[in-house]
Amino acid sequence: MSLLPESASFEELVQDYFLAVRGAGLMLSALDTELLTSWARLGVPFQVVARGIARSAEKALWDARPGEPVLRSLRACRRQVDAEIKKYLARSAGGGETDPGRPSLTWEETRHARLRAVLERIAEQWPSLASLVDQLQGRVLASVPREPSQLDAQETRVFFALLRALPFAQRTHLWQAARLEGAEAQAMSPRSRRLSRRFRVLAQVRRHLGVVET
Numbered sequence: 033m034s035l036l037p038e039s040a041s042f043e044e045l046v047q048d049y050f051l052a053v054r055g056a057g058l059m060l061s062a063l064d065t066e067l068l069t070s071w072a073r074l075g076v077p078f079q080v081v082a083r084g085i086a087r088s089a090e091k092a093l094w095d096a097r098p099g100e101p102v103l104r105s106l107r108a109c110r111r112q113v114d115a116e117i118k119k120y121l122a123r124s125a126g127g128g129e130t131d132p133g134r135p136s137l138t139w140e141e142t143r144h145a146r147l148r149a150v151l152e153r154i155a156e157q158w159p160s161l162a163s164l165v166d167q168l169q170g171r172v173l174a175s176v177p178r179e180p181s182q183l184d185a186q187e188t189r190v191f192f193a194l195l196r197a198l199p200f201a202q203r204t205h206l207w208q209a210a211r212l213e214g215a216e217a218q219a220m221s222p223r224s225r226r227l228s229r230r231f232r233v234l235a236q237v238r239r240h241l242g243v244v245e246t
Contacts (some may be wrong), residue, residue: 078182084113
Protein backbone atom coordinates (compact mmCIF):
# COMPACT_ATOMS: atom_id res chain seq x y z
CA MET A 33 0.00 0.00 0.00
CA SER A 34 2.88 2.30 -0.73
CA LEU A 35 2.92 5.33 -2.94
CA LEU A 36 3.56 3.59 -6.24
CA PRO A 37 5.94 5.12 -8.81
CA GLU A 38 4.95 5.53 -12.44
CA SER A 39 7.12 2.50 -13.24
CA ALA A 40 5.05 0.21 -10.98
CA SER A 41 4.35 -3.20 -12.48
CA PHE A 42 0.93 -4.54 -13.47
CA GLU A 43 0.96 -6.79 -10.40
CA GLU A 44 1.81 -3.90 -8.07
CA LEU A 45 -0.94 -1.71 -9.51
CA VAL A 46 -3.59 -4.42 -9.20
CA GLN A 47 -2.57 -5.34 -5.65
CA ASP A 48 -2.57 -1.70 -4.56
CA TYR A 49 -5.98 -1.09 -6.12
CA PHE A 50 -7.51 -4.27 -4.68
CA LEU A 51 -6.36 -3.52 -1.15
CA ALA A 52 -7.60 0.06 -1.44
CA VAL A 53 -11.04 -1.03 -2.64
CA ARG A 54 -11.14 -3.80 -0.04
CA GLY A 55 -10.48 -1.21 2.64
CA ALA A 56 -8.21 -3.38 4.76
CA GLY A 57 -5.32 -5.84 4.61
CA LEU A 58 -1.60 -5.63 3.93
CA MET A 59 -0.84 -8.23 1.28
CA LEU A 60 -2.28 -10.90 -1.01
CA SER A 61 -2.41 -14.58 -0.18
CA ALA A 62 -0.38 -17.10 -2.18
CA LEU A 63 -3.49 -18.17 -4.11
CA ASP A 64 -4.38 -14.55 -4.88
CA THR A 65 -0.84 -13.91 -6.09
CA GLU A 66 -1.05 -16.93 -8.38
CA LEU A 67 -4.30 -15.62 -9.87
CA LEU A 68 -2.81 -12.16 -10.33
CA THR A 69 0.16 -13.64 -12.17
CA SER A 70 -2.19 -15.47 -14.56
CA TRP A 71 -3.93 -12.17 -15.37
CA ALA A 72 -0.60 -10.43 -15.92
CA ARG A 73 0.37 -13.03 -18.52
CA LEU A 74 -2.63 -12.04 -20.65
CA GLY A 75 -1.17 -8.58 -21.26
CA VAL A 76 -4.40 -6.64 -20.71
CA PRO A 77 -4.31 -3.08 -19.33
CA PHE A 78 -4.44 -2.68 -15.56
CA GLN A 79 -7.69 -0.71 -15.90
CA VAL A 80 -9.50 -3.76 -17.32
CA VAL A 81 -8.74 -5.81 -14.20
CA ALA A 82 -9.41 -2.83 -11.92
CA ARG A 83 -12.85 -2.44 -13.51
CA GLY A 84 -13.69 -6.05 -12.70
CA ILE A 85 -12.48 -5.59 -9.13
CA ALA A 86 -14.53 -2.41 -8.73
CA ARG A 87 -17.70 -4.00 -10.06
CA SER A 88 -17.23 -7.03 -7.77
CA ALA A 89 -16.59 -4.81 -4.76
CA GLU A 90 -19.54 -2.58 -5.58
CA LYS A 91 -21.89 -5.56 -5.57
CA ALA A 92 -20.41 -6.85 -2.31
CA LEU A 93 -20.41 -3.45 -0.62
CA TRP A 94 -24.12 -3.51 0.16
CA ASP A 95 -23.89 -6.91 1.88
CA ALA A 96 -20.76 -6.25 3.95
CA ARG A 97 -21.21 -5.91 7.70
CA PRO A 98 -19.87 -2.82 9.52
CA GLY A 99 -16.11 -3.14 9.99
CA GLU A 100 -15.91 -6.09 7.60
CA PRO A 101 -13.76 -5.89 4.43
CA VAL A 102 -15.81 -5.51 1.26
CA LEU A 103 -13.94 -8.39 -0.37
CA ARG A 104 -12.22 -11.23 1.47
CA SER A 105 -9.85 -12.15 -1.33
CA LEU A 106 -8.83 -11.28 -4.87
CA ARG A 107 -10.28 -14.62 -5.91
CA ALA A 108 -13.71 -13.26 -5.00
CA CYS A 109 -13.35 -10.93 -8.00
CA ARG A 110 -12.32 -13.63 -10.43
CA ARG A 111 -15.64 -14.09 -12.21
CA GLN A 112 -16.13 -10.38 -12.86
CA VAL A 113 -12.50 -9.76 -13.78
CA ASP A 114 -12.44 -12.72 -16.16
CA ALA A 115 -15.60 -11.39 -17.82
CA GLU A 116 -14.00 -7.96 -18.29
CA ILE A 117 -10.84 -9.53 -19.70
CA LYS A 118 -12.87 -11.66 -22.10
CA LYS A 119 -14.78 -8.61 -23.35
CA TYR A 120 -11.60 -6.61 -23.74
CA LEU A 121 -9.76 -9.32 -25.69
CA ALA A 122 -12.79 -9.96 -27.90
CA ARG A 123 -13.09 -6.29 -28.85
CA SER A 124 -9.43 -5.32 -29.07
CA ALA A 125 -7.52 -5.13 -32.33
CA GLY A 126 -10.52 -6.30 -34.33
CA GLY A 127 -11.03 -9.34 -32.14
CA GLY A 128 -14.78 -8.83 -32.14
CA GLU A 129 -15.06 -8.27 -35.87
CA THR A 130 -17.53 -10.67 -37.47
CA ASP A 131 -18.03 -8.95 -40.83
CA PRO A 132 -14.99 -7.33 -42.53
CA GLY A 133 -17.30 -4.70 -43.95
CA ARG A 134 -18.88 -3.88 -40.59
CA PRO A 135 -16.35 -4.07 -37.75
CA SER A 136 -17.80 -4.27 -34.26
CA LEU A 137 -17.25 -1.60 -31.65
CA THR A 138 -13.98 -1.62 -29.73
CA TRP A 139 -13.91 -2.12 -25.96
CA GLU A 140 -13.44 1.63 -25.51
CA GLU A 141 -16.29 2.50 -27.87
CA THR A 142 -18.59 0.01 -26.15
CA ARG A 143 -17.92 1.45 -22.68
CA HIS A 144 -18.35 4.98 -24.00
CA ALA A 145 -21.69 4.09 -25.60
CA ARG A 146 -22.90 2.43 -22.40
CA LEU A 147 -22.01 5.49 -20.34
CA ARG A 148 -23.95 7.68 -22.77
CA ALA A 149 -26.96 5.36 -22.47
CA VAL A 150 -26.73 5.43 -18.67
CA LEU A 151 -26.78 9.24 -18.71
CA GLU A 152 -29.84 9.22 -20.94
CA ARG A 153 -31.67 7.04 -18.42
CA ILE A 154 -30.57 9.30 -15.56
CA ALA A 155 -31.93 12.33 -17.42
CA GLU A 156 -35.29 10.58 -17.80
CA GLN A 157 -35.49 9.45 -14.18
CA TRP A 158 -34.01 12.63 -12.65
CA PRO A 159 -35.44 15.64 -14.56
CA SER A 160 -33.49 18.02 -12.31
CA LEU A 161 -30.26 16.58 -13.76
CA ALA A 162 -31.35 16.64 -17.41
CA SER A 163 -29.65 19.95 -18.20
CA LEU A 164 -26.37 18.79 -16.66
CA VAL A 165 -26.59 15.50 -18.53
CA ASP A 166 -26.91 17.41 -21.80
CA GLN A 167 -23.76 19.37 -20.93
CA LEU A 168 -21.85 16.22 -20.02
CA GLN A 169 -22.92 14.49 -23.22
CA GLY A 170 -21.81 17.45 -25.32
CA ARG A 171 -18.52 18.23 -23.56
CA VAL A 172 -17.11 15.48 -21.37
CA LEU A 173 -18.36 12.65 -23.60
CA ALA A 174 -17.92 14.44 -26.92
CA SER A 175 -15.26 11.97 -28.06
CA VAL A 176 -14.25 8.39 -27.33
CA PRO A 177 -11.02 8.11 -25.33
CA ARG A 178 -8.42 5.79 -26.84
CA GLU A 179 -6.86 4.66 -23.57
CA PRO A 180 -8.54 2.71 -20.73
CA SER A 181 -7.14 5.17 -18.17
CA GLN A 182 -8.81 8.03 -20.03
CA LEU A 183 -12.11 6.16 -19.98
CA ASP A 184 -11.86 5.73 -16.22
CA ALA A 185 -11.11 9.42 -15.79
CA GLN A 186 -14.06 10.32 -18.01
CA GLU A 187 -16.47 8.13 -16.05
CA THR A 188 -15.20 9.48 -12.72
CA ARG A 189 -15.61 13.06 -13.92
CA VAL A 190 -19.20 12.37 -15.01
CA PHE A 191 -20.34 10.86 -11.72
CA PHE A 192 -18.65 13.45 -9.56
CA ALA A 193 -20.35 16.16 -11.64
CA LEU A 194 -23.69 14.45 -11.01
CA LEU A 195 -22.89 14.25 -7.29
CA ARG A 196 -22.17 17.99 -7.12
CA ALA A 197 -25.52 18.70 -8.78
CA LEU A 198 -27.53 16.84 -6.14
CA PRO A 199 -29.20 18.75 -3.28
CA PHE A 200 -26.89 19.49 -0.35
CA ALA A 201 -28.60 17.04 2.02
CA GLN A 202 -28.25 14.19 -0.48
CA ARG A 203 -24.61 15.03 -1.19
CA THR A 204 -23.81 15.09 2.52
CA HIS A 205 -25.53 11.74 3.09
CA LEU A 206 -23.60 10.08 0.24
CA TRP A 207 -20.24 11.44 1.43
CA GLN A 208 -20.93 10.24 4.96
CA ALA A 209 -22.03 6.82 3.74
CA ALA A 210 -18.76 6.48 1.82
CA ARG A 211 -16.60 7.20 4.86
CA LEU A 212 -14.04 4.59 5.94
CA GLU A 213 -14.03 3.37 9.51
CA GLY A 214 -11.14 4.73 11.58
CA ALA A 215 -9.34 1.42 12.13
CA GLU A 216 -9.38 0.66 8.43
CA ALA A 217 -8.18 4.11 7.44
CA GLN A 218 -5.26 4.05 9.87
CA ALA A 219 -3.87 0.88 8.29
CA MET A 220 -3.81 2.40 4.80
CA SER A 221 -1.47 4.79 3.04
CA PRO A 222 -2.75 8.25 2.02
CA ARG A 223 -2.90 7.10 -1.60
CA SER A 224 -4.86 3.97 -0.72
CA ARG A 225 -7.27 5.99 1.39
CA ARG A 226 -7.90 8.31 -1.57
CA LEU A 227 -8.51 5.37 -3.91
CA SER A 228 -10.80 3.72 -1.37
CA ARG A 229 -12.78 6.90 -0.72
CA ARG A 230 -13.21 7.58 -4.43
CA PHE A 231 -14.44 4.04 -5.06
CA ARG A 232 -16.92 4.24 -2.18
CA VAL A 233 -18.21 7.67 -3.16
CA LEU A 234 -18.74 6.61 -6.78
CA ALA A 235 -20.45 3.41 -5.64
CA GLN A 236 -22.83 5.44 -3.44
CA VAL A 237 -23.61 7.86 -6.27
CA ARG A 238 -24.22 5.07 -8.77
CA ARG A 239 -26.54 3.30 -6.33
CA HIS A 240 -28.39 6.53 -5.50
CA LEU A 241 -29.00 7.20 -9.20
CA GLY A 242 -29.99 3.60 -9.90
CA VAL A 243 -27.00 2.81 -12.11
CA VAL A 244 -26.49 -0.94 -12.48
CA GLU A 245 -23.73 -1.04 -15.10
CA THR A 246 -21.60 1.26 -17.30
